Amino acid sequence: MSDTVETAARTAPAAVIVGIDGPSGTGKSSTSKAVAAKLGLRYLDTGAQYRAITWWMLSNGIDVNDAAAVAEAAGKPEIVSGTDPSAPTITVDGADAAGPIRTQEVTSAVSAVSAVPEIRTRLTELQRAIAAEAPAGIVVEGRDIGTTVLPDADLKIFLTASAEARAARRSGELKGKEATDLAATQAALVKRDAADSGRKTSPLAKAGDAVEVDTTELTLDQVIECVVTLIEERRSA
Ligand SMILES: Nc1ncnc2c1ncn2[C@@H]1O[C@H](COP(=O)(O)OP(=O)(O)OP(=O)(O)O)[C@@H](O)[C@H]1O
Numbered sequence: 001m002s003d004t005v006e007t008a009a010r011t012a013p014a015a016v017i018v019g020i021d022g023p024s025g026t027g028k029s030s031t032s033k034a035v036a037a038k039l040g041l042r043y044l045d046t047g048a049q050y051r052a053i054t055w056w057m058l059s060n061g062i063d064v065n066d067a068a069a070v071a072e073a074a075g076k077p078e079i080v081s082g083t084d085p086s087a088p089t090i091t092v093d094g095a096d097a098a099g100p101i102r103t104q105e106v107t108s109a110v111s112a113v114s115a116v117p118e119i120r121t122r123l124t125e126l127q128r129a130i131a132a133e134a135p136a137g138i139v140v141e142g143r144d145i146g147t148t149v150l151p152d153a154d155l156k157i158f159l160t161a162s163a164e165a166r167a168a169r170r171s172g173e174l175k176g177k178e179a180t181d182l183a184a185t186q187a188a189l190v191k192r193d194a195a196d197s198g199r200k201t202s203p204l205a206k207a208g209d210a211v212e213v214d215t216t217e218l219t220l221d222q223v224i225e226c227v228v229t230l231i232e233e234r235r236s237a
């Protein structure tokens with residue numbers, strides 16, 4: 001090894017793999033994107049992939065409550081995720097899916113599709129391949145990153161927040177677009193979390209070695225700062 005290459009190898013920080021899990025509305029996407037951008041890491045929104053495959057099922061007339069039909073079609077759509085944290089993208093068979101995957105129809109159907117083992121196997125493989133290709137490292141967010149997708153991640157975070165705080169955050173987002181009723185928003189969040197936590201295959205769960213951060217009383221900036229500090233501590237350990 002030449003002196004220059006040897007010095008570069010010694011000074012460049014090793015790729016860091018971070019998994020951020022937690023229930024809906026706890027701040028996973030906002031935190032993960034900002035942390036990845038600050039530290040020069042890639043960013044992967046695995047929820048967007050589950051939403052994308054759900055959108056494809058709905059668009060192709062597949063009954064999302066028919067697990068056998070969903071399983072049979074699991075390998076058909078091509079899902080591509082762009083991992084630039086300042087402009088993440090998601091396409092299905094080459095079509096931009098960023099808008100359609102955020103509709104109420106997809107949100108209501110996604111837990112049923114994501115409970116199908118064949119769907120999880122397919123997306124877990126894709127997620128691991130994306131993480132393996134991230135040169136400086138990656139922040140991957142979802143529900144089963146610490147437990148199943150990346151069990152050897154350098155740092156695992158499990159974000160939580162009260163259902164009231166999460167509903168208030170979501171209602172703020174939806175204002176002027178769809179229903180803004182706080183109680184209905186909270187009920188929908190709780191229902192989706194229950195479905196995600198209750199499925200047999202890789203449910204929403206905190207990994208034993210994850211750091212839990214309750215974001216209820218924290219601003220987004222405080223959560224970002226907390227996660228950046230945890231990553232820096234791991235890197236220097
Ligand atoms: N600590 C915080 N304080 C106030 N608002 C926050 C905080 N964290 C996130 N938010 C806001 O809450 C909303 C939900 O955040 P975000 O989409 O990041 O959550 P999420 O955990 O990724 O949700 P989901 O799992 O449903 O995709 C966003 O409008 C975001 O700006």
Ligand SMILES: Nc1ccn([C@@H]2O[C@H](COP(=O)(O)O)[C@@H](O)[C@H]2O)c(=O)n1
Binds near residue numbers: 046051111114192
């Ligand atoms: N690792 C993951 C990520 C997501 N899901 C499922 O996708 C739904 C949508 O996720 P959002 O983060 O976009 O809200 C979520 O409710 C889960 O059903 C998953 O199973 N595993």
